[in-house]
Amino acid sequence: MNSHVPPARTTAGFNLSALRGHNAALVLDLLRTAGEAGISRLELAERTGLTPQAVSKITGRLRGDGLVVEAGRRASTGGKPRTVLRLVAGAGHAVGLHLDRDELRTVLTDLTGAVVASRRAPLDLGAGADTVLAAAAREVDALLGDGEGGASVLGAGVAVPGPLDHADGVLHRVTGFPQWDGFPLRDALAERLGLPVVVDKDTNAAALGLALDGAAGDGERSFAYLHLGTGLGAGLVLGGALYRGARTGAGEFGHQVIQLDGPACDCGNRGCIEALCLAAVAVGTERGTDEAARVLGEGAGNLVGLLDIDAVLLGGRTVSAAEERFVRGVGRVLDARAMRGGGGRAIPVRAAPGGATLVVEGAAQLILAPLFGRGDAALPANRNGAKVI
Amino acid sequence: MNSHVPPARTTAGFNLSALRGHNAALVLDLLRTAGEAGISRLELAERTGLTPQAVSKITGRLRGDGLVVEAGRRASTGGKPRTVLRLVAGAGHAVGLHLDRDELRTVLTDLTGAVVASRRAPLDLGAGADTVLAAAAREVDALLGDGEGGASVLGAGVAVPGPLDHADGVLHRVTGFPQWDGFPLRDALAERLGLPVVVDKDTNAAALGLALDGAAGDGERSFAYLHLGTGLGAGLVLGGALYRGARTGAGEFGHQVIQLDGPACDCGNRGCIEALCLAAVAVGTERGTDEAARVLGEGAGNLVGLLDIDAVLLGGRTVSAAEERFVRGVGRVLDARAMRGGGGRAIPVRAAPGGATLVVEGAAQLILAPLFGRGDAALPANRNGAKVI
DNA sequence: CCACTTAAGCAACGGTGTTGCCAAAGTGCA
DNA sequence: TGCACTTTGGCAACACCGTTGCTTAAGTGG
Structure with a gap:
């Protein structure tokens, strides 16, 4: 029929x-x-x-x-x-852009992902598409101007906060900036830069960077990167490749409900991990931080149990401010659960290296990863605009 | 070095x-x-x-x-x-076994997964390995005796409740039956039956069955099967193939914490979905069922957001007892979250077809799935004992 | 009846990894 | 110093994959 x-x-x-x-x-x-x-x-x-x-x-x-x-x-x-x-590291290069709320970072990396040149400029993400695109083009031009790369640039990877469609490169609704809703960032930027462009969420870029630079240990082919900054998000790497899900929206972690009928969150749910974590952090005391780490740990525990991953990596400004405390607090919850689960070894928890440049460098990997077969996990097609060498 | x-x-x-x-x-x-x-x-x-x-x-x-x-x-x-x-459906056959707590179901299916013959016998899973293995061998013999299959049986898939290692076929700790801990079920049964054997969790078998029999819709290549019976578990299908995770332990859903510091669960955690759901069901009223569905829905919502899957399927005895109510209750939560998320279409929620035979039939698919390239999602190696035709 | 369309096979081909063999480049003992 | 042995890596022939170009089969429609 x-x-x-x-x-x-x-x-x-x-x-x-x-x-x-x-x-x-x-x-x-x-x-x-x-x-x-x-x-x-x-x-x-x-x-x-x-x-x-x-x-x-x-x-x-x-x-x-x-x-x-x-x-x-x-x-x-x-x-x-x-x-x-x-x-041969210099046989190809990639540009990475991180469009953050108040800052624009750009890097030029070689084939291995090592940074060859980098720039940093203030940015108002709310200033409108033209202004932002112009700034991006200016920064990339400047980046390629002094670098040797030039001819061998394979493309530009762009990391943006908030939800978007990786497949077609259209933004959904960058939190706090409704004017970007529906904007075809990939195509607009590709035209402006004259380069193939791939866009993705900042958390995904960070996770991809960690997957490729060996920050995840040798046998750790599956892990979650949890990012706690102005918000809480996750990037999932399964089997060595980024997992983006059916509509490339995977990794929504901050608005997981972990306290039924808990305090209201901006998203409309009640008892979201993000709301609870940030509230605890806002207390400002060490006990507050510990409570945030505990909440994050329970969420991480849920995730570890569901996906059976090899490691959990923590990052983001809030984590960086009390790295050891967060790692210890999250680890404690996972250890306790593993213990009770009976015999199963606990999953290692570590702070993600890279700090403030983690996301930009990961953005460049959006271009490089497909060359190394790390394009996408569990997805039918695997097309993006990157040139094939 | x-x-x-x-x-x-x-x-x-x-x-x-x-x-x-x-x-x-x-x-x-x-x-x-x-x-x-x-x-x-x-x-x-x-x-x-x-x-x-x-x-x-x-x-x-x-x-x-x-x-x-x-x-x-x-x-x-x-x-x-x-x-x-x-x-040609009859070109090959597979045996499925479902070792449940109090019952042993067996089926013989053809290449398409259609049931050719089936048996059902009482079983005491706590009666010891020898007794259980003997019963399994007896049932399989009887199954193959009257069926035509015989020569073309490719192997036997076995579904067991509780955690195990799919890769080496060793049971971990079947809830309530500590004597099985560490038992090499796959090898023991393979020797007894003279057939290649694959073992997996009952929820995984069910999910695999649903993935292959078209119960998940046409474009739905990723979904979660949530099973609410004596316990609560999940089977994940990502990109058309079963996702088992790094140590084949993925799908731990019942003991996700969804109520921080909530009521204690047998597992040692507090506020597990399973504990909350079953407690609500135990009330016995329609409002209790609705509450259970709501809790399940919040858990499902977390899962949908994290993995960006295409559908959620519900099954298990408890769900069957009030199918519409559960589907409606879970759907309501997902709809509400999708609405608040802004524009995103809600994920369909349905009752899984198949009822009590869902797991056995899925167990047979453990043998058939690899023939159709549906063996494993996002995993490095993909070896199991099934013969290659 | 004939022109046209669509499906499917045949034959030749380019290019993949594999196999069998041999040259290159070391070690280690007499 | 010489010679046997081990290990690496390339060359040539090969089997076999999907592709291309063309032919044949089997229909429709004027």
């Missing part, structure tokens, strides 16, 4: 070119992770499950493209020593 | 055989979804993104294996009419 169903692609078929891209991304990701130390062909073969010969061919192509170079050799173990391969 | 790192496989490399398997699974999944109506080669090509010729080759191989047959043709649209292809 329904012969006119839309061509809803279930999952993408894989052809040879997709195959090559997948394996190349995998190899690049291992090279990226290895960093300065590099990694040998045979190790790449072990880690990917591909044959050494296949790895030789893949790395050969990557060397031909200038993305990889040979860099010394390991000590021999009784035979020919392994040749070490290293990612 | 750390040259002795374990061969921790990041993500699997793809070779040609994996490529073929992936595309074949994709095609099989579309054929399965199409059901009796079948699907044409060209439609398969559109949906997968593969070329028509590639689909012809793939379906040719599948026809050679006896998994697919031509079954009539569509009406012409001005040219040669499309040939309809259909999955």
